[in-house]
Amino acid sequence: MNNFYNLVKKEMKELITWQMILSLVFMVVMFGIMGRFIGGMEEEQKKPVEAAVLNLDKTSISDNFIKNMAQQGNVQMNTIDESTTERALEEAKQREEKILLVVPGGFGKNIEEKRAAELETYSIVKGLSLAGIRGGSLLEIINTMNRQMALNFIQEIAPDKEAKDVMNPIKTREFVVVGDKTVPGNPVMLWSVVISQSIMIPVILMMAIMYSGMMVITSMGMEKENKTLETLLTLPVKRTSIVVGKMVGAAIVALIMTGVYMIGFGYYISSITSGVGEAATATVKELGLVMSSASYLLLGTSFFLAILTALSLSMLLGLFAQDTKSAQTMNLPIVLLVMFPFFVLMFKDVENLPLALKVILYLIPFSHPTIAAKTLIFHNYLPVIGGVAYMALFAVAAIYICARIFNTDKILTARFSFRRVKKRV
C-alpha cells in the first residue's frame, strides 16, 4: 500500500506542472469571460427598444397608435419632426438611433375605413452582431398592436360575439404522456429541460476521458523520454502496482482538471440556458423524468468504469509511445472513440438508429454512460446494468493485458512506427 501511495504521489507530482495549471486557469477564465459576455448580451436584449418615430400622417388615430405603442412596455419612442423619410433617416443616423418607424400619410384614414394600413420600419445596421439588430423586438410590438386592433374591429362589427373566439376559432391543449402519466405540456419545452440535464453528463464524461487518457499516455511517454522506465521496473514493487498506480495518479489529476473545467463550463452553460422556465421543470418532475438516487448510483458507476476503461486503453497505447510527442498522437483513437458516440447520441436516441450503428455504439465502451444518462431518466435500468457489466469486463481485460505486457520484454521493446505501417500498406 505504501509503495502504491508512493507511485501515485510521484505520478501526480510529475503531471501537475505550472504549465498545466496555467492552461487550466486560462481555460476557466475564458469560459467566465464568454459567460459574462453572453449574459451581458441577454441583458442588452431585455433593455427597452429605442426607436425614432416620424409621423407623416398627423391624425389623432396615428397619434394614439404611437402613444399606445409606447405604453406596450419594452419600447421608447423618440419623435422626429421632419417632413420627409429621407431627412428623418439622416436625423436618426445623427442621433445614433437603430430603428426608425415611419407612419406614412393616409395611415389614420385606412384604419378608419378598416383597410390595411402600412407602417415602415428602417433598421439602421452598423454591425451584424446580435445586439446590433433590434428590429425584431419592434415588430413583436407591432404584431401585438395589430392583434389588439383586430380584436377591437371584430368587437365593433360583431358586438354579440367573443372577439377572441372569432379571431382564433381553434384552440389546442397539449399533453405529454410518459408511461402511465399524462401531464399538460409541450414536448419541445420538455425536450429542452431534459436535454439540459442529459447534455452536461456526456460533456463532463468526454472531458474526463480525454484528460485522463492524455495524462496516462503522457506519463508513459515521459517515462520513456526521460529514460526512467528501466529503473522503475527493477524496483521491488509489483508490476500491477506500477500499472494501477500510474492509472490512479493520472485519474486523480484528470478528475481535478475536469472538475475545474466543469466549473467554468457550468458557468458558461448556466448563462446561456437560464431561460428554461420553471413551468417546464415542474412538468418534467410531474412526469417522473427525474433520476432517483439508485439511478445516480448507476450513472456514477457507469461514469467511473468509462474512465477506468479509458485509462486502461490509454495505458495499452502508451506502451508503444516513444516520447511525450508520440504519446499525444497515440491519444487520437481514444478521442475519436469518445467523440463518435457523443455526437451521434446528441442528436439521436440509440433505439432509433440502424442496427449496424447500434451495434457499433454498444461495442464502444464510452457510449454507455451517455446512453445511461438518457435511459435512466425513463427509469430503464436493464441496458445501463448491461453497459456497466460490459465496461467492467472491458476494463479488467485491458488492465490484465497491460500487466501482462509490463511483465514481458515488450514494455521496453514495443514500438509503433507510422512509417512501418505505411510501408506495409
Next chain:
Amino acid sequence: MDKAIEVKNLIKDYGNFRAIKGISFQAGKGEIFGLIGPNGAGKTTALRVISTLLQVTLGSIKIFGYDVTREADKVRECISYLPEEAGAYKNLSGKDYLEFMAGFYSKNSEEKKNIVEKGVKIASLDKRIKDKVSTYSKGMTRRLLLARALMINPRLAILDEPTSGLDVINSQQIRRLIKSFAKNGTTVLLSSHNMLEVEFLCDRISLIDKGLILETGSPKELKDKYQVQNIEEVFMEAVK
C-alpha cells in the same frame, strides 16, 4: 565462494537476432565483477536480463540463490540497477527523486530519512539537490542516479557504464565510492568499455564480444596469461 551471481548458459534473443549466445559466469559476495567489451558486445543486454528487465530465452540466472525468472520479485529486493542511459523524473527535485526511490526500500519514515540523507551525501549536489532535475547537467544527473542506486545499500549493485558522461574528477570519486561499497559487503556487477577503469575497479572480469565470453579471470591473471601490459591489450589478443 558464496555465490551472489550465477549465470549458466544464458541465451537472449530479440526476435530472430541472438544477442547473447550462451554465456556463463559467477560472482561472489562483495566482489566487483566487470563485463568488458566493445559497443554491441551484449553487455547491456546481459545486465538487463540479470536485472529482471528482460526475460531469459534459454539458460538460468540466480541472484543470491533466487531465480530471476521464477522469483523476480525476490531478486528485485536484492538488486539496484543503474542503466547506462538512465534519467530521473524531470519535474521532481533531486531530493524528491531520492525520497520517491527511498520509499520503496524503507519500512518507516525514520529509515526513509536515513536513506535519503545518505543519498544526498553521495550525490554531493549541495543546495542544487532541491532544484528540479530538468536543470541539472549530465554529470549532476548521473551523480544523482548513482546516489539513488547506492543509498539503499543494495546486496547487488548492477551498474551499466557507471562513469558514463562524467569528467575525470567525478569519475575518480565514483570509482572510489564503488570500491568502498564493495568493501562494506555490496556485490557490484558493472559493465564498461573503459579498460583502465575496469583494471582499477574490478576483482574479476569477463571479456565479452559478439554475445560470447572470451575470457574470465582477475585483471592480473589475464595480463599474465597473454603476457601484456594492460586489459586493453588482453582484449585485443583475445579477439584475435
